[in-house]
Amino acid sequence: MVRELVVAAIDQGTTSTRCLLFNHAGRMVAVSQLEHRQHYPRPGWVEHDASEIWRNVEKVVPAALREAGLTSDNLAALGIANQRETTVIWNRLTGRPLARAITWQDTRTEGLVEELASTGKADLIRDICGMPPTTYFAGPRLRWLLDHVPGAREGAEKGDVLFGTMESWLIWQLTGGPAGGSHVTDVTNASRTMLMDIRDLRWDERLLKTLDIPEAMLPEIRPNATVYGNCRTVVPGVPIGGALGDQHAALFGQTCFKPGEAKCTYGTGAFLLMNTGGRLATSPHGLIPTIGYVVGDGPPVYALEGSIAVTGSLVQWFRDSLELIDTAPQIESLATSVSDNGGCYIVPAFSGLYAPRWHPDARGVVVGLTSYVTKGHLARAVLEATGWQTREVVDAMNADAGPGLALTRLKVDGGMTANHLLMQFVADVIEVPVERPFVMEAVSLGAAYAAGLAVGYWADLAVLRSNWHRAGLWEPAMDPKHRAVEHDNWNRAVERTYDWVRPT
Amino acid sequence: MPGRIQSIERAVAILRLLDAADQPLELHEIADTLGLARTTTHGIVTTLRELGLVGQIHDHGPFHGRYEVAEAARLFGRGGPDPHELRSLAMNWADSLAHQTGLAVTLGVPTRADVLVVHHVFRPDGSAQQLAVGERRPLHASALGKALLAFASSGVRRLQGTELTVYTKRTIRSHQALTDVLAAVRQEGVATEDGEFQPDRGSVAAPVQGPGGLAVAAVATVGRRDELFTRRGELRADLAGPLKQTARALSREVRRLW
Numbered sequence: 001m002v003r004e005l006v007v008a009a010i011d012q013g014t015t016s017t018r019c020l021l022f023n024h025a026g027r028m029v030a031v032s033q034l035e036h037r038q039h040y041p042r043p044g045w046v047e048h049d050a051s052e053i054w055r056n057v058e059k060v061v062p063a064a065l066r067e068a069g070l071t072s073d074n075l076a077a078l079g080i081a082n083q084r085e086t087t088v089i090w091n092r093l094t095g096r097p098l099a100r101a102i103t104w105q106d107t108r109t110e111g112l113v114e115e116l117a118s119t120g121k122a123d124l125i126r127d128i129c130g131m132p133p134t135t136y137f138a139g140p141r142l143r144w145l146l147d148h149v150p151g152a153r154e155g156a157e158k159g160d161v162l163f164g165t166m167e168s169w170l171i172w173q174l175t176g177g178p179a180g181g182s183h184v185t186d187v188t189n190a191s192r193t194m195l196m197d198i199r200d201l202r203w204d205e206r207l208l209k210t211l212d213i214p215e216a217m218l219p220e221i222r223p224n225a226t227v228y229g230n231c232r233t234v235v236p237g238v239p240i241g242g243a244l245g246d247q248h249a250a251l252f253g254q255t256c257f258k259p260g261e262a263k264c265t266y267g268t269g270a271f272l273l274m275n276t277g278g279r280l281a282t283s284p285h286g287l288i289p290t291i292g293y294v295v296g297d298g299p300p301v302y303a304l305e306g307s308i309a310v311t312g313s314l315v316q317w318f319r320d321s322l323e324l325i326d327t328a329p330q331i332e333s334l335a336t337s338v339s340d341n342g343g344c345y346i347v348p349a350f351s352g353l354y355a356p357r358w359h360p361d362a363r364g365v366v367v368g369l370t371s372y373v374t375k376g377h378l379a380r381a382v383l384e385a386t387g388w389q390t391r392e393v394v395d396a397m398n399a400d401a402g403p404g405l406a407l408t409r410l411k412v413d414g415g416m417t418a419n420h421l422l423m424q425f426v427a428d429v430i431e432v433p434v435e436r437p438f439v440m441e442a443v444s445l446g447a448a449y450a451a452g453l454a455v456g457y458w459a460d461l462a463v464l465r466s467n468w469h470r471a472g473l474w475e476p477a478m479d480p481k482h483r484a485v486e487h488d489n490w491n492r493a494v495e496r497t498y499d500w501v502r503p504t
Numbered sequence: 505m506p507g508r509i510q511s512i513e514r515a516v517a518i519l520r521l522l523d524a525a526d527q528p529l530e531l532h533e534i535a536d537t538l539g540l541a542r543t544t545t546h547g548i549v550t551t552l553r554e555l556g557l558v559g560q561i562h563d564h565g566p567f568h569g570r571y572e573v574a575e576a577a578r579l580f581g582r583g584g585p586d587p588h589e590l591r592s593l594a595m596n597w598a599d600s601l602a603h604q605t606g607l608a609v610t611l612g613v614p615t616r617a618d619v620l621v622v623h624h625v626f627r628p629d630g631s632a633q634q635l636a637v638g639e640r641r642p643l644h645a646s647a648l649g650k651a652l653l654a655f656a657s658s659g660v661r662r663l664q665g666t667e668l669t670v671y672t673k674r675t676i677r678s679h680q681a682l683t684d685v686l687a688a689v690r691q692e693g694v695a696t697e698d699g700e701f702q703p704d705r706g707s708v709a710a711p712v713q714g715p716g717g718l719a720v721a722a723v724a725t726v727g728r729r730d731e732l733f734t735r736r737g738e739l740r741a742d743l744a745g746p747l748k749q750t751a752r753a754l755s756r757e758v759r760r761l762w
Binding site: 420 | 588625
């Protein structure tokens, strides 16, 4: 009998670490998951214990194999997708982190980032790495660790203390840790550090100098689909063939390989990425030009990224803070109890408005309240907010992506795609068809695809594309006049959020 | 947490069944619908009657001897799990069933008069398809409907008083024929639809059973008639297995939820 071969994906996420196994048809055959602790030492600080996450990887990979009745002999390759911008430093001799990892949600680097902007470094940073300095990138966090963790800077200069985002940390551990682990990162994660030149894909000396980061501690930057090394523990001998930041992995898993193809992952927030091909777009509308992916020795494929801070988390707020529903899916039942929004609009500018509006002093509003409005109308307004925010990002993308790259359809994934009413509304307001693929785990699938591609388990991108099948399709059906009126109402609602927070 | 007490689950299922039925039910109807032994059913119904939650008709009329839910027990309320919650937990299972069978998958919940389609997964062949979410299916002429009639009997009495709507020349027309078909469905665990609603369409459905065995939804694979049935009208051999497995998995999820 022929040995069954599958590819493993590790999805190292914000709240949990999972291992998923995929077969040749791109179908998921097993999944195992462990959550890790969130540490909140101060307001605005969010940390993870990188050692705990590593221990979880040591458990979830064998657990997924057990669930499928397979062993490491059945693994063709292993790929990693990870929460981006979460920063860890560790000692290469002991294998222990010097401090808890600073996560992407952590805002402690605000002061540092403001200082960079005010000392005129913003243009330099934008020119080299494609984005203005903001708190969500890893470089400023690394600088914070070097400044505040005893022994960090001296160790880094000696070459004993290493930096990595989560995929670097896991690859280093998997390939041997203190006994010669490979210290590497992939180009998508590196592009989110604010330290890499987005054109030649190398660490940039000027940026390292600006942030005062010793180069000796940085991992080597590698493509996304390439063999990083063989595992020496957990699944010994299995090649690690892929690593990508989670949103890039989803772009890859949704097989958005042609310029103009785009995906949106709907979770607590939403991330829309569009493939812009070999061209690095500039975005006057404040979207983020980024690396889409790099396969082997191929040229970089660029992408534009637009994120929406509050989507699923607005439903959670509706459930947990307003207590109008018991579970998130019930919002659809409540919303379908009425036929429209009753004139009510909710703009969830909970911590300001980001791309493409950029009003940090905005705060959320509920407008259009009359005695007619019920909780059903509020539920509609909650869902419609995600639709209109998607529309704003799509408009910005169409303006900035470049000639001929207007969005013609949108591939979606993530938990909110279970909401039929919402997906129909998204299609109605963005005016292009919205499609859901069979495998909703696009992030993990993308990591598996990159890894399988690197070892020849899948021959090429065309094979991956033929694995993509549509499981659901929502066609725009809203009357254009009605849409125009609603769009205008939404815009007027958004204007009412501006400048709510007074400058101190 | 200790496990749930089975006899209480069954008692609640019986109350919900009686509540959903629009006329009183006979003991054997309750037993057959929920897949319980008659002695067990008799024991539970008698206890519920003595506790004042179930009434037995003693009017020597057409319903003499049958059972109905007492006014006090209506406090339990109707309702099954939220249909959108059901869809949310069914998505991965339904996707996987469509992949396994190469057919479209639908999930339906009972309404007072028919079946509401709450989830639809396309057949995985890239062909042009339209989402059927929000559409209705007739109880007596669809696989989803027959699975719900057989395992929840909501609406079955209503149908008895009426003429069965004829959709195609294969639609079941007589109440006796329907009763026989439902008995067979209970036996086999799946309900079929062979050109009875739309002439060229076939489907096979299994019940999603909540606590006590009461069906709260049904899951179906859907395709062309010739994709589901042989020329002799027999169901393709490899369909019932994965379908029942999916329905069992969904039943487990529903019991966790509700």
